[in-house]
Amino acid sequence: MPMVRVWNRNSVVHKETFKGDEIVIQPGKFIMMDFNEANDFRGQFFTPKFNKGGAQTIDSMKYIEIDKNDYKAALDELNSRGEDRAKKTYVCMKCNKEFSSKRALLTHVKNTHSDELADDETREELDAELEGA
Numbered sequence: 001m002p003m004v005r006v007w008n009r010n011s012v013v014h015k016e017t018f019k020g021d022e023i024v025i026q027p028g029k030f031i032m033m034d035f036n037e038a039n040d041f042r043g044q045f046f047t048p049k050f051n052k053g054g055a056q057t058i059d060s061m062k063y064i065e066i067d068k069n070d071y072k073a074a075l076d077e078l079n080s081r082g083e084d085r086a087k088k089t090y091v092c093m094k095c096n097k098e099f100s101s102k103r104a105l106l107t108h109v110k111n112t113h114s115d116e117l118a119d120d121e122t123r124e125e126l127d128a129e130l131e132g133a
């Protein structure tokens with residue numbers, strides 16, 4: 001998982017137990033966290049405390065923000081990993097070449113292996129599939 005900056009936007013130090021560890025972030029500073037961990041940490045419930053007047057104490061306020069640029073970069077990275085995986089889905093049975101789409105594979109088979117295809121019927125099936133792809 002990509003790493004992201006996790007900011008404490010509060011004016012006091014943020015201390016919170018997360019998955020058994022004490023997380024400490026100085027006011028206005030950040031720590032690096034794994035993308036998924038950062039999302040879990042930001043969403044974890046932080047018990048509010050109240051002073052005698054009934055107002056929430058500032059140290060119990062959670063002003064945690066995942067850096068917007070890092071968040072976007074992490075999403076882009078995760079998405080492109082998914083695309084890399086999908087690219088290997090279509091493999092030519094004749095020569096093991098990999099293609100990013102069914103259409104690209106069928107075009108390749110038609111252009112490269114047409115002569116090796118068993119008969120005209122198979123060729124026609126290929127043409128029909130290519131039109132639908």
Ligand SMILES: [Zn+2]
Pocket residue numbers: 092093094095096097108109112113
């Ligand atoms: Zn091939």
